[in-house]
Amino acid sequence: MGTLGDAFMRRRVSFPCPACGGMLSGTLDEVRTGRSVRCACGATVRLKEQGRCVEEVRKAMNKFESAMRRAGFRLRYRE
Numbered sequence: 825m826g827t828l829g830d831a832f833m834r835r836r837v838s839f840p841c842p843a844c845g846g847m848l849s850g851t852l853d854e855v856r857t858g859r860s861v862r863c864a865c866g867a868t869v870r871l872k873e874q875g876r877c878v879e880e881v882r883k884a885m886n887k888f889e890s891a892m893r894r895a896g897f898r899l900r901y902r903e
């Protein structure tokens with residue numbers, strides 16, 4: 825099942841292809857690790873964020889989750 829942060833990393837984000845403008849999508853984890861996706865037009869687009877926001881959010885969510893657990897809450901999340 826993984827952590828709250830891991831569940832967040834499986835979220836998909838959409839963005840336009842810089843070459844043809846067609847919509848592409850990837851998971852936040854692919855953005856975090858800088859994966860490449862291939863567009864139908866043949867362009868290869870590297871998923872790269874400015875800075876390290878995704879990783880920061882992942883850490884923050886995991887921190888939040890462990891704080892909640894320590895306080896006695898049981899978190900459940902759906903994807």
Ligand SMILES: [Zn+2]
Nearest residue numbers: 841844863865
């Ligand atoms: Zn394209």
